[in-house]
Amino acid sequence: MKACTRIAWVLLLCFVATLIHAQDLEGLLPIGEAYKLSADTGTPGVVKLHWKIAPDYYLYRGQMKFTGGDGVTLGEATLPDGKKYHDEYLGDVETYHDHIDASIPYTLAPGAQRIKLAVRYQGCHEVDPKICYPPYVENLDLPLPGTANAAAGQGDTRVAGAAASVAAATPVDAASANPASTGWLGALLLAFAGGLVLNLMPCVLPVLSIKAVGLLESGEDAAKARRHALTYTAGVLCAFAAIGLAIAALRSAGHALGWGAQLQQPLVVGALVCVMVAVGLSMSGVVQFGTSFGNLGQGVASRSGWAGDFFTGVLAVAVASPCVAPFMGTALAYAFVAPTFAALLVFLALGLGLASPFLLVGFVPALGRLLPRPGAWMETLKQVLAFPMYLTAVWLIWVLAHQRGADAVGLVLSAAVLLAMTLWWFERSRHRRMPARLLAVLLALLAVAPLYLLARLPPVSVAGGEEQGVVAFSPAKLAELRKAGTPVLVDMTADWCITCKANEHAVLDTPAFHDLLARTGAVYMKGDWTNVDPTISAFLQEYHSPGVPLYVVFPKGGGSGKVLPSVLTLSLMQRTLTQAAAGGQER
Structure with a gap:
């Protein structure tokens, strides 16, 4: 009869103990700052990757994996030799410190307009606290050789490649999207x-x-x-x-x-x-x-x-x-x-x-x-x-x-x-x-x-048109709207998400909100994550969102997307969309 009480006390004591020890995590860099990845597509048929690794951090060679996206077939990556040693848990490993350059040959399917690939890597902090990050996947969407972005800076192709990668992907507001x-x-x-x-x-x-x-x-x-x-x-x-x-x-x-x-x-x-x-x-x-x-x-x-x-x-x-x-x-x-x-x-x-x-x-x-x-x-x-x-x-x-x-x-x-x-x-x-x-x-x-x-039942196929005043989410449509300089509100939702439904009832489905869209010229784009959808999952991962709801506002004329709180108010939407309609500048 006392077993459950013991379990509860043990869990509570473990929580307190880990809380005391958790101060060791203070000062660890976010993964994007510990390992800064840039890409260069200036050489036809080859993607060159460069990691700048912060002091006291390292990357595992064996954890690096490269996967081609739609229409992209990758060859075997060329990686330099790393520092070899025997790890008591992982066995014989190779690690990289300070920096690393990798080259990956690729071929494109007919009609492919971008070079898309997923880069998976894992690293650790080697001094106290000795902690390893979980495997991290970075999705790159890069321009073809010869385009303006790819040839933007011949003096330093790595910087040009990094700029191209950021420009090709959807910009993210670092302050709002960096949970670390x-x-x-x-x-x-x-x-x-x-x-x-x-x-x-x-x-x-x-x-x-x-x-x-x-x-x-x-x-x-x-x-x-x-x-x-x-x-x-x-x-x-x-x-x-x-x-x-x-x-x-x-x-x-x-x-x-x-x-x-x-x-x-x-x-x-x-x-x-x-x-x-x-x-x-x-x-x-x-x-x-x-x-x-x-x-x-x-x-x-x-x-x-x-x-x-x-x-x-x-x-x-x-x-x-x-x-x-x-x-x-x-x-x-x-x-x-x-x-x-x-x-x-x-x-x-x-x-x-x-x-x-x-x-x-x-x-x-x-x-x-x-x-x-x-x-x-x-x-x-x-x-x-x-x-x-x-x-x-x-x-x-x-x-x-x-x-x-x-x-x-x-x-x-x-x-x-x-x-x-x-x-x-x-x-x-x-x-x-x-x-x-x-x-x-x-x-x-x-x-x-x-x-x-x-x-064993198949998912319901969505028939009919879109909701009035709502555009169905797709990366291509979002890119098209942003290229046209249109402010966009992206709403990632699901039927089982109570918070999403509360926001819709209180704000997003109200006449006042739709009047606000008309005044600001903003487009309301909605993605439905009720069923598994890899496209929406990728968008959530890009913004480091643990799930839905996720609300991102993209300003007029380009600029970083701003992640909004999970609980919305009409006054918040008025401020945010008015600012987005002004090109992201405070009015």
Whole structure:
């Protein structure tokens, strides 16, 4: 029974210990400053790359990989010999210090107008703190030899190549797009604040209703209140730690994963629908989980309470992913590019912020005494709080309809009905013999079948025209508008993103905003990340965004794109678009 308490204390102590040690990360350079990459396309058929490496940093030769883009076939890269030594973890390695030049031959498909390639590399800081950056991928979009950009500076082709690379890619405002500039302490504070505010977001409130009932049931029992708080915190921290480790593993393998991206998978959305229905039915009194698995009496009931608290913490994190609270986006952006140690620390700070209100109630008796006294009214409250669970399931079904259409809705509703039937029969067969219970198992297996079919449905094809006053995002269209000198607002959104929908309702879908677009001559461009879209994923990665929403404003006549906060106001949009219409200059 004390296992969950031990887990919570261990996680909290580890967080404090890592927080004390994290000051060693202060002063580490952002990856773009530690390893400055420039490119030169002045020689036909060859791309020349140059890294300027900061003192006390180095790059691994074995981690360098080059991949050609559309219409580009790369040959074998020519790299100089590096410093060879034996690493106790990696074996025999070669590293580069100070600088490195590489040459990569290429051939272009007929009609190709640009040289596109992805450059992957990894480096480390070799003095205290001895920390390695995660593998980093830089996407280059370079001009062909003989063009104005490629031939812009014959005195120093590396500088010319760098300028060409920046001009070809979409410019980024360094102050707004460099998450490493936040610093580890700032990221931790923003993560804690974001986790705290996350308690107020609509996607989390339904699950918090479960926790509220648990705290009320504890009454004036201080030990029970602490148990609730610690076990819930353990569930939250374990879930956030699992997310952080999964992201670190995928990042090391060269894959990108955004906050909330798991909801791009219909199977995950369908499973969450079933979880919400099951929790709602439990709160409605249709089924009581864990109250009588055999004749174990009060001990099992107590054990199920611990498991329920832990599961509530995990569930809170699962349903929090569609929401990005204020301050949370910057912290997540830092976590998605920081070393694994620092990234994990940010995720734990998020979890601590999310769990902190219940920790305070559990460990501050004065706050606990403010809670109402337990009574018969609590059963009614519990049943009333089931309805937010059902509404959350409805919202997830709506998301699923946009992802996979009407067939998906039918399948997930079938799964929910079979699940309800399973729980109903499970409750009726508690005191019956084994054959009756086996029927509940069979019904549960039948409930899984529609989810299997759901995962095999193809994405919905978008038919018809664009929304009125909205241009669908594409890199080519964005480049065309910017070339014409048009100010552009790029909105990266998703149907499962609650923050995105709140911004649309409050600002982006209002007549005042569309009047603002007309006055400033700005174009509103929207990218939909509801389903997996590599083009949008690349744009998010370019701006170091951990997920959606992402809002970037490009000024009239060129210039760097400015990343806006994740929570919009009409006054913010008025200032930003007016400035963008003036060419990025303050008026």
